[in-house]
Amino acid sequence: MKERNNLYPVFLKTNTLKILIVGGGNVAEEKLHFLTKSSPDAVVTMVAPFFRDGTRELALEFNVELIEDVYQTFHLQGKHLVIAATDQPEVNIRVYRECRERDKLVNVADNPPYCDFYMGGIVTKGNVKVAISTNGTSPTTAKRLRQFFEEVIPEEIDQMVLNLNAYRKKLKGDFEYKVKEMNKVTRSLVGDEVFRDKQN
Ligand SMILES: C[C@@]1(CC(=O)O)C2=NC(=C\c3[nH]c(c(CCC(=O)O)c3CC(=O)O)Cc3[nH]c(c(CC(=O)O)c3CCC(=O)O)/C=C3\N/C(=C\2)[C@@H](CCC(=O)O)[C@]3(C)CC(=O)O)/[C@H]1CCC(=O)O
Numbered sequence: 406m407k408e409r410n411n412l413y414p415v416f417l418k419t420n421t422l423k424i425l426i427v428g429g430g431n432v433a434e435e436k437l438h439f440l441t442k443s444s445p446d447a448v449v450t451m452v453a454p455f456f457r458d459g460t461r462e463l464a465l466e467f468n469v470e471l472i473e474d475v476y477q478t479f480h481l482q483g484k485h486l487v488i489a490a491t492d493q494p495e496v497n498i499r500v501y502r503e504c505r506e507r508d509k510l511v512n513v514a515d516n517p518p519y520c521d522f523y524m525g526g527i528v529t530k531g532n533v534k535v536a537i538s539t540n541g542t543s544p545t546t547a548k549r550l551r552q553f554f555e556e557v558i559p560e561e562i563d564q565m566v567l568n569l570n571a572y573r574k575k576l577k578g579d580f581e582y583k584v585k586e587m588n589k590v591t592r593s594l595v596g597d598e599v600f601r602d603k604q605n
């Protein structure tokens with residue numbers, strides 16, 4: 406059978422969930438960069454004996470706690486999501502194992518078999534967010550698609566969702582009426598051909 410992406414995307418409230426990144430090198434910094442680009446208010450702790458200068462700058466800007474230490478099991482306490490990105494494969498695998506034992510979601514960066522979840526390519530335009538996954542088959546494609554959508558999705562999309570939100574609040578009627586009305590006013594956003602098969 407043809408392969409398809411069966412992953413289920415969710416939009417995590419990273420301002421209340423606690424994230425741990427193990428490692429402070431290139432890969433850890435890249436993961437931190439994209440995490441804070443999407444979620445500047447994420448609650449992040451990093452543990453490593455060495456941190457890059459760029460990581461220290463990001464940590465200062467985004468209020469990331471840096472612990473200068475080798476990874477120890479107790480660092481997992483209170484964490485919901487864990488990303489392992491050290492250059493020591495045995496440390497990354499230990500983090501993976503100890504997270505699974507504690508029912509914590511874990512991602513060993515760039516190592517698909519050791520990921521409960523993948524980081525995605527992410528486009529943010531105000532309230533609108535698009536997340537991209539290639540099922541772990543081509544991170545480069547995820548990056549290129551992210552760049553493409555950053556270019557083609559207009560900044561004004563945020564004003565549109567705000568206007569629609571305000572319009573919905575003004576509508577008087579039951580849920581069914583509101584659904585119909587919201588679909589009616591947004592019909593022109595998708596091509597006519599969509600309506601040949603669909604009711605809305
Ligand atoms: C999207 C993004 C998000 C982020 O990092 O936050 C992300 N990788 C990005 C970039 C990127 N990473 C790598 C390259 C070099 C290209 C290359 O070598 O092929 C580039 C491109 C570049 O840098 O140009 C290296 C790499 N990455 C993985 C492997 C292993 C493998 O492919 O098997 C290898 C080879 C390592 C090696 O050879 O040892 C694996 C993963 N990387 C993922 C996410 C997950 C899958 C996402 C999906 O489903 O598509 C997954 C599975 C796990 C994870 O890490 O979560 C971010 C772009 C952000 C942006 O630009 O917006």
Ligand SMILES: NC(=O)c1ccc[n+]([C@@H]2O[C@H](COP(=O)([O-])OP(=O)(O)OC[C@H]3O[C@@H](n4cnc5c(N)ncnc54)[C@H](O)[C@@H]3O)[C@@H](O)[C@H]2O)c1
Binds near residue numbers: 432494
């Ligand atoms: N740099 C890349 O773009 C790239 C791409 C693909 C794969 N990789 C692989 O990913 C791994 C990480 O690469 P990198 O460039 O980030 O390495 P790096 O040398 O820049 O960083 C390694 C980090 O791990 C930390 N570390 C080592 N032992 C630790 C421990 N016990 N507990 C906590 N932290 C510990 C170090 O202090 C350092 O901060 C390597 O195995 C590398 O081969 C790197």
